[in-house]
Amino acid sequence: MTIFTIILLILLGLVLLLIEFAVIPGVTIAGIGGFLLLAGSVYIAFSELGIIPGFITLAVVLIASPIMIVYFFKSRTGKKMILNKNIEGKVEFVNKDKLAVGDTGKTIGRLAPMGKVKVNGEVVEAQSTGALIDPNTEIKIVKVESNKLIVEPIKI
Incomplete structure (x- = not known):
């Protein structure tokens, strides 16, 4: 037993x-x-x-x-319970040959604080230095990182 x-x-x-x-x-x-x-x-x-x-x-x-x-x-x-998918995504890097500190461009959408900007014909992910930036605002590159730009609005 x-x-x-x-x-x-x-x-x-x-x-x-x-x-x-x-x-x-x-x-x-x-x-x-x-x-x-x-x-x-x-x-x-x-x-x-x-x-x-x-x-x-x-x-x-x-x-x-x-x-x-x-x-x-x-x-x-x-x-059936195990995830067998591979992630095919990649990080887009900033082309440092075409973009440099001091270059100017325009915001495509609102930067709150991240968004898209167009500088020297390149559309890139950007981050504002603090404040929100409205669409079609002139911006200046403050810093170039590997995968995004740090920008601030140009004060007129």
Whole structure:
């Protein structure tokens, strides 16, 4: 009867861990319960059956848990739960040959504080030095960073 109890506790613990990883992410009652059932099965094996069966049970629990989780996520059902998309985006860098500090241009849209500006025929992402800048306002480049310009309005 004790061996049946140990096997049942191991199976229920593994099922609860699988529910924890697949259905209810985070630390929930299912995960805590799964660990407690697995620990309980090891404790019963040590206390009721002795040291050798206890270590065998411990080895089964320590080996079966990761194998079950890896096998589940490699199965067809588990693959449906994993995001397999690659991000194809890239950062557009400022062409420092065409744009320099002191160049002037116009805002395309409102800079609040980020927006698009057109300087020397190039449309680039820009950031104002502080205040909001309305569309079609003359601006001057204050600083050129790798992926944006820092601009301020030209005061007339």
